[in-house]
Every structure is written in structure tokens, then in C-alpha cells.
Amino acid sequence: MVFLTRILHRAPTARKRGFVDKLRVYVRGGSGGMGLPKHNGRGGDGGHVIFVAKEDMTLKQVIDATPNKRFIAGIGAHATRRAIQGDKGPNLRVEVPTGISVLTDTKQVIGNLNQPGDQVVVAKGGQGGAHWSDFLPKKGQIRSVTMELKLISDIGLVGFPNAGKSTLLKAVSSADPKIADYPFTTMRPQIGIMQYEDLRRVSLADLPGLIEGAHNNAGMGHHFLRHVERTKLLLFMVDVHGFILSMKHPHRTAFQTVALLMKELELYKSDLVDKPTVLAINKMDIQGAEEKAEELLYKLNHFEDAVTELPKDMRPKRRVEFEDIFQISAKEKQGLNELKGKVRVILDEALEEEQEKEKKQAIRRIQKESSYGKTVERRVDII
Template identity: 50%
Template sequence: MVWCCRVLLRKYGNYVDNLRVLVKGGSGGMGLPRLGGEGGKGGDVWMVATKDVTLKSVKDRFPNKRFLAGVGHNSSVYELKGTHGETCQIDVPTGITITTDDGFKIGELDKEGDRILVAGGGHGGRFKTNFLPSQGQKRILRLDMKLIADIGLVGFPNAGKSSLLSKLSHATPQIADYAFTTVKPELGTIMYADYKQISVADLPGLIEGAHMNRGMGHKFLKHIERTKQLLFVVDVAGFQLSSNTLYRTAFETVQLLIKELELYNKELLDKPALLAVNKLDLPNAEDKWQELLKQLENPKEYLDLLPDELVPENPIEFKHILPISAATGQGVEALISCIRKSLDQQADLDIKALSQERLQSLHTESYRPVKKAPKLVRHKH
């Protein structure tokens, strides 16, 4: 078991989902006072979302993590207006959020080809600056990888998320019967008969206290911020991480997962959510499934029996609750259909909301008061 833990830690160490870098725009070039020459502008630093790039490859290729643009050329007798300094382009993966060291968000790069200016070059020296150039912008930035997927699997370790992902899609995640098999995000794609594709992300399992960054806390939770919908996966028999931790029933597990999301970011609870109750192939699973279904139909009657730390302020109303067995494939086809239906419904609602916004905007524009032209007053002569 000790050997397994070492392998997992080493594997996780090879996965990089955040990076801290220094970027600096080039200084401007000197002006030429006696001829009124203007120095060239310093080069800018841009980040560009590029295919087949990872934060690990950026880190390996640029171990010092410093990115400097070229300085602007000085003005001279032969070149009164100095040329611009060389631009520095940093190829980064899609799904990147860029923030300054003090937490100010600069922007996001969500799709291939997106680009953003992260450090401007200094101006060249000219008459109004007494022909002295300015320095380029210097910043320390944090690059944070947040997975983009249609569906994010949410569950405690060993709930069967990896097995479910392999059944839902062509992904081949590592699967074993011990906790924390998934130590980095895994992406799969559900293919439908009409060629519709839906991306599904299996994320590292939560533990109690994940919102306080225990275990893989924030490394997990940040990824579901950019998924469209959530798919909770719970073991019908409940969950216990180890002999030193409390046993949680399936109902308690659901509430605890909701609570962890709520404490990390309440906005996550606004996402549409589905619930898959796994391992229905195990003995006595049917009785436990019926008990859980009864509790979920009338949660208020049972929430009072839970400790305060387990009770979420805003319980989730699941769009679909399905019994499945990722091991045997029971209920998986029904789940695939529900995922498609739920996402299609959300897309329709988004389109209607956008249409209403546009209509409201047009309505406001049409009733905007128009200034009347002044009346012409004819004077009698």
C-alpha cells in the first residue's frame, strides 16, 4: 500500500494545473533630440491559447518562467523613428485563467486562438518626454488551468466515477478498488447517433473539508467552475474514507457533497445537476436505493436528523435521479439519454433568455425620447 501511495504522488507531481510566471514588456528606444527623432516602442507580451500545449510543457520548456519582450530601437540619423521591439508570444493551453499576483483577474483563454495582452511595452522617447523612453510593464502572473466540459462528475473517492466515465465514453481512466485512483482530471466524450458530442470530466475525488483545501480540495473544486452541469455520483451503500473517519450513508453523502460546493462557491449550486446512484449490482442495493429515494423525495424530514455541518443552506433539486451500476452497465444508457436531454433543455432556456434580452433592448431603444427640432418662428417685417 505504501508503494501505491508513492506512485500516485509521483504521478500527480507530473500533472501541472497552475503556474507562476514573470512577464515584462520591452523598454522603449531613446529619441534623438537634435533631429526630433522618436524611439521605437518596446515589444508587448501576449498569451495565446494553442492546441496540444500544457502548463507542464510550458514549465519544462521555460524552467526560469521569465518572458521578456524586445526593447525598442533608438532613433538615429539613419532611422529617425526607431522600430518596435520584438513581441513575445507565450503559447498556453486553452482553459487558462490569468490573474496577477495580488488576485486581479486579467482574463481567460477559453478556445484555441484566443489571445490577451499581459504586459505592454514602454513608449519610445519623443519631444513631450524630453526624448526619454519609458519602461515596459512588469508583472508576476498566475496561470490557472480550469477544465472546460459539458458535464463534471462530482463524488467522493471510490464512488465509481472513473468506471462510469469509461462506460459513458471512450476514455480509459485508471480504475482500481482503492480511494484516490483519479489523481488528475480525465476527459471523455459521449458520442450520440446524430454525431452530437458531449464532454465529460472525471475529477479527483473530494473529501470532507475540501472547501478548506484539504486533500485535493481546490485542485478539484476549481475545475467544476467551468462545467455546464454537474453529475453527482454516490455509492448506494454510503461512504467511509478510512477506519479513522465517520461512515456516511448515501443520503448524508449527497448532502455533504452539496455542502462542500456551497462552502467553496455558492454559485456552483446554480448549475443544473443530476444524480447517479452507483453500485446497484451489490447485495441489498435495491433496499438501500429505495430508502435513499424516499429520503430525497422529502429531504426536509431527514435533514433535521443530520449534524449542522452537513446541512446545506440551499439544497439542490436534481433534474434526474437514476440508479446505475458502472460495473455491469445497468442504467448507463438511461443516464446517457438524461444527460443529453438536460443539456438540450438548458441550451433552449439559454436561447430564450438571450432572445428576451434582445427584445427588451430593442423595446427600450424604440421608446427612447427623441429630441424635437426647435420650432421656426417667423418674424413679421
């Protein structure tokens, strides 16, 4: 009962609080200071607005710190008789989350802040007045910029709530996500890095749980699937014992949750179904897991028949073909080395394919350019 009370208490809160992954703000560089004609004095330059990436920060915290979403840097000091050169206006340094792109309203990228400490000037300060400007200062740059959180990770974890996604992330990386025995514990995506012995690093994104009807905004909604669009591999994760959201909802077996995940993916963007995908069957340490895992594997092998358990509109049109299936216990760290190893092989193969494709494209480009070069030469000859 405690469990259910917590679910019912928790789910709506999760939905209400939401997650900000895009934020448009006003930024203005400081104006320059006035020059002083009589003494050939120069006004100080205005300060810049600078975004600085900070670890573990959210866009929500940016809004909380500055609810009016206006960032204005300091103005340069006027030149005076005592200070012929006016002081520069102070820069305004704004802490923003790591992993954002900063874009103009015309979608031009001003900068990508990928590492903590990365910084970008988003609005330049105006120059101070000097003889070349008739001692009149320039205004600072004014614009609206959008911060867009983009998760670029190699692997995206997709699963129902409580499947153990965050437990897996914690077990294989140094990330420290919140883990709890109620659904929707993870409210926003989080990335962890798996490091291999040869120092190869693979990133893994833990996403909030999906449930049936997610495309209709059930649970945390579809929103987060945006972040798996660019991943190279999807890792489906299921609790071998299935899932139940509350007493009002039907219990879904592991097979049904897998089929429902496929359906939600398909409804979000049908080509996601073609992404390389592996399946991790979790919680194999709990009694009775073996038989349930066997049943799941059997049903996956007889997918067309088994999927008729679900109402027609919940059946995926096309099934996801898993590259590999693992039986693990994220909590007891069983089967994780094998999972890590195979996942890497798949990723390395995908990388090789990508490089091969890029190489071919580059060769084609060079061939095109060189044939263009010849034409130009010939034309020159004629002239």
C-alpha cells in the same frame, strides 16, 4: 490491507502537491533597436511576448519551466551602416494551458485561450528608433499578468473519491483520465466532450473527489467547487456500496455520501443547491447492488427521517432535488445511453430558457434605446 496502505500513503501527497489554477507572471516586450541618424537607419522593433495555448498542459508546468516567472522577449537590432534596417527582436512564445483567461492587474481580460493553438500578445515589443523618434527606440511593454484557469463545462461531476467519476468520463468521452482503486486519484479537474449522433457536443468536467469536511480542507478541499459554479448541470455520483476513507474513518453508506455531498455544496455556496442536478448511482454491476440501491432510493424518498442518521451539523439544511436518478455501471457501460440522453434533454431545456431570457432582455434594451431616441429627436426639434 494493500488498499489501506495505499490510501494512507496517497492522501497526504495529494494534499501537498495541490493544484495551481492561477498564476501571476511578469512579462516584458523587447525594446526596439537604435536608429542610425547619419544614414536614416531604422532600428528593429522589439519582439512580443506571446502566450500560446497547448493541450494537456498545466500552470504547474509553466512554473517548472520558468521558476522565476519572468518572460522577456528579444530586443530589436540597432541599425548599422551595413544593415540600415535593424532586425526585429525575436518573439518569445510561451506555452500555456488551454482554457485560461489572461488578465491584467486591474482584471481586464487580455485574452481567452479556449482552443489549443489560440494565442494572444501579452506584452508588445517597442518600436525601433527612426527619424520620427529622433532615432531613439521605444521600450517594450512591461506588466504583470495573471493566468486564470477557468473550466467552463456544461456538466460538473461531483462525488466522493472512488465513486467512479473518472471511469464515467472515460466511458462517455474521448478523455483518458487516470482511474485507480484508491481515493484522490484525480488531482486536478479534467474536461471531456460527449458527442451525440447529431454532433451536439456537451462537456463534462471530472473534479477531484469531495469528502465530508471538505469545507475545512479535508481531502482535496473545497477549492475545486469553484469550477462547478458556472456549469449548467451537476451530476452527483455515488458508489452504491458507500465509501470509507480509512480504518480511522466511519463507513458512509450511499445515502450518507449523498447527504454529505449536499452539505458540502451548501457550505461552499448555498445557491449551488438550486442548480439542476441528477444523481448517478454507480457500480450496479457488483453483487448486492440492487438492495443497496433500493435502500438509497427509499431513504431519498424519506429524506427528513433518514438524514437523522448523521450528526446534526452534517445534515444539509436544504436538500438537493434530483431531476432524475440513474442506476449505472460506469465500468461495464450499463445505463450510460439513458444517462446521456436525459442529461441532454435537461441541458437543452436550460439552454432554451437561457435564450428566452436573453431575448427578453434584448427586447427590453431595444425598447429602452428607442424611447431614448425619441426624447433626443424631440429635443432636437425644440432647439
